[in-house]
Structures are given as C-alpha cells and as structure tokens.
Amino acid sequence: xxxxxxxxxxxxxxxxxxxxxxxxxxxxxxxxxxxxxxxxxxxxxxxxxxxxxxxxxxxxxxxxxxxxxxxxxxxxxxxxxxxxxxxxxxxxxxxxxxxxxxxxxxxxxxxxxxxxxxxxxxxxxxxxxxxxxxxxxxxxxxxxxxxxxxxxxxxxxxxxxxxx
Numbered sequence: 767x768x769x770x771x772x773x774x775x776x777x778x779x780x781x782x783x784x785x786x787x788x789x790x791x792x793x794x795x796x797x798x799x800x801x802x803x804x805x806x807x808x809x810x811x812x813x814x815x816x817x818x819x820x821x822x823x824x825x826x827x828x829x830x831x832x833x834x835x836x837x838x839x840x841x842x843x844x845x846x847x848x849x850x851x852x853x854x855x856x857x858x859x860x861x862x863x864x865x866x867x868x869x870x871x872x873x874x875x876x877x878x879x880x881x882x883x884x885x886x887x888x889x890x891x892x893x894x895x896x897x898x899x900x901x902x903x904x905x906x907x908x909x910x911x912x913x914x915x916x917x918x919x920x921x922x923x924x925x926x927x928x929x930x
Contacts, residue, residue, distance in 0.1 A: 781820070782816050782820035783820040783823040783824050783827065784824075784827075785820075786810070786814055786816060786820050786821055786823075786824035787823075787824035787827045787828055789814065790805070790810070790824060790825075790828060791828060791831070791833060794828070794833050794834070794844055795833075799844055800844065801844045801845060801846040801847070802843065802844060802846065803843070803844045804840065804841055804842065804843050805825060805834060805841065805842040805843070805844065806841060806842075807821045807822055807825070807841070807842075825842045828842075829842070832845065832851075833845060
C-alpha cells in the first residue's frame, strides 16, 4: 500500500538551476537574448530573484548544450550559430513541423489561416528579390511546411515531407 502511494504521489520537482536554464534557453532560442550578448550572473540572479549559484550552474548547463560560451575575462556569451548548426535546425524543423501542423490544423481558426497566408505572401515576395535581404525575418514566422511547399529548392532540404 505504501509503495502505491509513493509512486502515485511523487511529483517531479524542477530545481532552480533547471528553471533558470530553461528560461535562459527559451530567451536565447527566441532571440530575446541575441547572439553575442553577455550573460551576467549577478543581473540574471537579480532578475530571476535567485542566488548566483543556480545561475552559475545553469550557465554551465547551457555551455554544455552549446548555446553559450564561457569566455575568460568576459563571462558567458551567447554563441552565434554556425552554418552547420543552422542546417541541423532546418533539418529538425523539416521533420517536426509538418507533423505539428497536421496535429494543429483541426484547432486552427480562420484568423490563424489568414495570418499564415500573410506571412507566406511576404516570404514569397521576398524570395523574388535578387538579394533575399528580408528572407530571414519573414521566414521566422512561416511554419516550415509552408516554406517547403513554396520553394523546396531554396532550402535544399532532403525531407520526404516536402514531396507530399
């Protein structure tokens, strides 16, 4: 009986270190904290209302994940993505986003479809420019499967999803 109550009542707890790492990771991935920005332990600890110890451990975790670099005499700095990193991210997106879209379609509203159409039109328009200057910003809002449907050759993604 006791073993049942223990297994049923156990709630996984997130450490402060994990919570800080999750929040920083999310801000880095979303571009809220841009590449090249210095991450100061004291400022992060003050903002998140935690001590510097979980911040320091979170920064070590993010360094191990490759999101930041700890530079001597400079501290933690958000890494720039290499071309290989970008290619890996696009490959992952090409595999995940069609499935996510398939699952989300029944829940999308007319406004969602109108917003997606507007983003897609912006992307297509920017593809027509010879220099593709705005392509990066437009693409941020486009579900990747829309991009694949419009211009698979531009991205050189070998995903079977773009042939559907």
